[in-house]
Amino acid sequence: MMALIAANLYPPEGFDAARAAFLQRNPAYAATSRLRELRATEYARLDQQGHIYLDYTGGSLYAEEQVRRHADLLRQHVFGNPHSVNPTSMAATRLVDQARAYVYDFFRASPEEYTAIFTPNASGALKLVGEAYPFCPGGRYLLTFDNHNSVNGIREFAQAKGAEVTYLPVVPPDLRISQERLDALLDRADLAYANLFAFPAQSNFSGVQHPLDLIEHAHAKGWDVFLDAAAFTPTNRLDLSRWKPDFVSLSFYKIFGYPTGVGCLLARKDALKKLRRPWFAGGTITMASVQGCSHHLADSEAAYEDGTVDYLNLPAIKIGLEYIDSIGVDLIHDRVAALTGWLLEELAALRHSDGSPLVRIYGPTDTTARGGTIAFNFYDPEAELVDFHIVEQLANEARISLRTGCFCNPGAGEVAHGLTEAEMREAFQDEQRMTLDQFQSILQQKHKKSAGAVRVSLGIASNFADVYHFMAFAASFLDKRVGELRMPCFPPCQKAAQG
Numbered sequence: 001m002m003a004l005i006a007a008n009l010y011p012p013e014g015f016d017a018a019r020a021a022f023l024q025r026n027p028a029y030a031a032t033s034r035l036r037e038l039r040a041t042e043y044a045r046l047d048q049q050g051h052i053y054l055d056y057t058g059g060s061l062y063a064e065e066q067v068r069r070h071a072d073l074l075r076q077h078v079f080g081n082p083h084s085v086n087p088t089s090m091a092a093t094r095l096v097d098q099a100r101a102y103v104y105d106f107f108r109a110s111p112e113e114y115t116a117i118f119t120p121n122a123s124g125a126l127k128l129v130g131e132a133y134p135f136c137p138g139g140r141y142l143l144t145f146d147n148h149n150s151v152n153g154i155r156e157f158a159q160a161k162g163a164e165v166t167y168l169p170v171v172p173p174d175l176r177i178s179q180e181r182l183d184a185l186l187d188r189a190d191l192a193y194a195n196l197f198a199f200p201a202q203s204n205f206s207g208v209q210h211p212l213d214l215i216e217h218a219h220a221k222g223w224d225v226f227l228d229a230a231a232f233t234p235t236n237r238l239d240l241s242r243w244k245p246d247f248v249s250l251s252f253y254k255i256f257g258y259p260t261g262v263g264c265l266l267a268r269k270d271a272l273k274k275l276r277r278p279w280f281a282g283g284t285i286t287m288a289s290v291q292g293c294s295h296h297l298a299d300s301e302a303a304y305e306d307g308t309v310d311y312l313n314l315p316a317i318k319i320g321l322e323y324i325d326s327i328g329v330d331l332i333h334d335r336v337a338a339l340t341g342w343l344l345e346e347l348a349a350l351r352h353s354d355g356s357p358l359v360r361i362y363g364p365t366d367t368t369a370r371g372g373t374i375a376f377n378f379y380d381p382e383a384e385l386v387d388f389h390i391v392e393q394l395a396n397e398a399r400i401s402l403r404t405g406c407f408c409n410p411g412a413g414e415v416a417h418g419l420t421e422a423e424m425r426e427a428f429q430d431e432q433r434m435t436l437d438q439f440q441s442i443l444q445q446k447h448k449k450s451a452g453a454v455r456v457s458l459g460i461a462s463n464f465a466d467v468y469h470f471m472a473f474a475a476s477f478l479d480k481r482v483g484e485l486r487m488p489c490f491p492p493c494q495k496a497a498q499g
Helices: 002-007 012-025 027-041 044-048 064-076 087-106 122-132 154-160 179-186 214-220 252-256 314-327 329-349 388-397 410-416 421-426 436-446 464-475
Strands: 114-119 140-144 164-168 195-200 224-228 247-251 263-268 285-289 294-297 359-362 373-378 403-405 453-457
Touching: 012 027, 012 329, 012 464, 027 044, 027 314, 027 329, 064 314, 087 114, 087 314, 114 122, 122 154, 122 224, 122 247, 122 263, 140 154, 154 164, 154 195, 164 179, 179 214, 195 214, 214 224, 247 252, 252 314, 314 329, 329 359, 329 373, 329 464, 359 410, 388 403, 388 453
Parallel strands: 140 164, 140 195, 195 224, 224 247
Antiparallel strands: 114 263, 247 263, 285 294, 359 373, 373 453, 403 453
């Protein structure tokens, strides 16, 4: 009987009334109807195939228009390696230059102040800086707990060169940083050495958006700043005419879905001069000699673009950015914010019959200074954690695409789950390497803690039907103990096109 009540919280026949109530509380949502139209045309495959896509932080979805325009361009022209000087090479060079110019325009970055460097992905942009930054004894690398692993990885370069690595904790329950603690750490810098502060504009774990005025604040204390903008830029405008980080890592497929093999480093030219590359490659030099055993790096962005750039996919970057510009980042932001707010409220309201909460949200429970990424876990009526692997399997059966695990963001997860330094060191002490699954099992059985979570994230093609359908899925866990969980049985929502 209890399971029946839970399943009836979000029945298909209740969709219209729920959507009407949502629209009444979020009148600005109606102004995003352009995205509703695009859902029915450019992203029609979602509803045609019955997908509920809730992993936009993992990767956005591409519009049919993007693929069509790119395919037409390739089909109608001949392009050659831009390192040559022939008709097909020069045609490719023009497209690469156009893509780079549009990147400057989209992020409002002056080419007089910034250099746009194409990389294989956002991680490639981070590695490029990490391996070339002038870390040294006396210098420091400061980073927040909630950085992506590709930002954490820079610590290996810093430590190898003798710099001190320090983490700034995020504080539960909202998982934001302490300004007082940050100031104390920034003030420890010796300005005679290079000091780098790295933080995400938006956490890919909790959705927390850190204040961008931290950039100027750190600059005033003598630090260089690396801003990881990969999770922020899909639904927020990054204006580099206003904010001036020294380095910015970008992932284009997270913004518009296609192509997946191109990222970007936007670097201030003054900061770029500090970097010392540990090697050179084809395309990065103006001259090299075997017998002379020397080389000269190129003076432009080419010095940092190893080998041949992905010249056939770079035109798709311009196409994708033009597509987003035609919609407006602010419009996407407004739609995602409204849906995120509703989803946060509904998840927090889910209670078992005894009044205990079904869901524990990690991070802010409202939309203040947060994006459309929500991390949480399910708990049964006895407060026992529902293994996220079970949630993932059940979601797959319901054709819901979400994410589970630690999301390449161990620091935020460690704080969210209350994991101690001693517990984390335990995972690395045995001579025999422990697998992640083994570690998670130990945490759950020995410490009654989790090492992972469930994450849903919203984006350009999200609509109310997506979040309503997900809430029907979430409600199916009500009043069920971990040992008795069965595959939820509820009819699919047929209102997707009305979102």
